[in-house]
Amino acid sequence: MSSRTRNLTLLFVCILLVAANLRAPITGLGPVVGLIREDTGLSGTVIGLLTTLTLIAFAVLSPLVPAIARRLGIELTLVVSLFVLMIGVIVRSLPSAFSLFLGTALLGLAIAVGNVLVPTMIKRDFPKKVGLMTGIYSSFMNLWAAIASGLAIPLAEGANLGWRGALAIWGVLTVIALIAWLPQLRHRQVPQQGSHHAKGPRINLWRSGLAWYVTLFMGVQSFFFYVNITWLPEILHAQGMSTESAGWMMFLLQLVSLPASFLTPIIAARLKSQRIIAFLVAAGFGIGYVLLLMGGLILSVVGTSLIGIAGGAGFSLAVMFFALRTRTVQESAEMSGMAQSVGYFIAAIGPMLFGLLHDLTQSWTVTYITLFVMVAIFAVLGFGAGQNAYVVAAPQSSTADTAVRPQKTS
Structure with a gap:
């Protein structure tokens, strides 16, 4: 094995360790929401704000990450973010409501860095294998999201750790990733002044309609994901399922997403247009929510599985x-920053809105109607984001969107 191959292999292992930390601290929250409400007396609206706070942190920091990485280098930026994530996980588990929200905000800021920079690193260091590497990265992230969801209640109640201990334990995973990343600082790459500019005019993505399609597509699929991990266990519990079983349904949601997360980027990279994939993802969400609304154990299992498959495919397609x-x-870094900034502001609305709707109506009917409307919007956005085109520089005399048809896609 050559030195370059060995370095790239070690780098990708480090990327996977970051991926493991990008969802597990968040998905472990949903199954213990009921325990938090009982222990703290917080309302559904306020509990929904926990996830919303994470997403607001994503949205605020994401557009700034590319500039920070240009100054510090991607490697050092990720190491600092892992340290902040470790602190956030610890603080969130301290015995006070203030610590719960402060720690959540800190881990949200830290995860935002990884969300933006990992896809950028894949494009930089594995340019000929973007689809494959994105698939592996997405699958690994969803695998640990599933593990965190499935183990939340067993850790909190079975292992007698309580909900605070069940959330704090994921700090171990962060420490492992931090230790693994420290040697990568030897290979730190800091772009020279001006080297980040592409040939030709600089692209203003905020004036590109294609960039906005991608951004809103990212936002709506994130809306579904964070609503699901925050409230799906509570919805299933309200339909008669036990708390532990509802937690394992979250495990199922994440587990079935793994094949879709892996295969979707590989397939997408081979197609000139990804519109058909986007349509199938929207259909999966729509049918899944219909089956959940109908109720019953079998339909709930099938519906949860469809939502999980659609979620895995939707996220990895957005990243692609x-x-x-x-x-x-x-x-790519600027697109990632823009999409995750605006996208997560959209996603942030979901958990708190659903908690508010439930508090006001004492049912989940209105929330289902909201989900169906979002599915229809998602299908339209996928049609726009999936077109065979690149964003290009906008003419100075016009603020209109521009996009060009690529000769080929990679």
């Missing part, structure tokens, strides 16, 4: 759009 709709690493 950062590479497929741009030409350079810097454009």
Whole structure:
């Protein structure tokens, strides 16, 4: 094995360790929401704010991450974010409501860095294997999200750790990732001044309709994901399922997403247009929510599985759009920052809105109606984001969106 191959292999292992930390601290929250409410007396609206706070942190920091990484280098930026994540996980588990929210905000800021920079690193260091590497990265992230969901109640009640201990234990995973990343600082790459500019005029993604399609597609699929991990266990419990079983349904949701997370980027990279994939993802969400609304154990299992498959495919497709709709690493980083900034502001609405709707109506009917409307919007956005085109520089005399048809996609 050559030195370069060995270095790239070690780098990708480090990337996977970051991926393991990007969802597990969040998905472990949903199954213990009931325990938190009982222990703290917080309302559903306030509990929904916990997930919303994480997403707001994503949205605020995401557009700033590319500039920070240009100054510090991607490697050092990720190491700092892992340290902040470790602190956030610890603080969130301290015995006070203030610590619960402060720790959540800190881990949200830290995870935002990884969300933006991991897809950028894949495009930079594995340019000929973007689809495969994105698939592995997405699958690994969803695997640990599933593990965190499934173990939340057993850790809290079976192992007598309580909900605070069940959330704090994921700090161990962060420490492992932090230790693994420290040697990567030897290979730190800091772009020279001006080297991030592509040839030709600089692209203003905020004036690109194609970039907005990708951004909103990212936002709506994130909306579904965070609503699911926050409230799906409570919805299933309200339909008669035990708390532990509802937690394992969250495990199922994440587990079935793994094949879709892995295969979708590989397939997407081979297609000129990804519109058919986007349509199938929207259909999966829609049918899944219909089956959940109908109730019953079998329909709930099938519906949860469809939602999980659609969620895995939707996320990895959104991440692929950062590479497929741009030409350079810097454009990809800026697209990632823009999509995750605006996208997570959209996603942030979901958990708190659903908690508020439930508090006001004492039922989940209105929330289902909201989900169906979002599925229809998602299908339209997928049609726009999936077109065979690159974002390009907008003419100075016009603020109109521009996109060009690529000769090929990578």
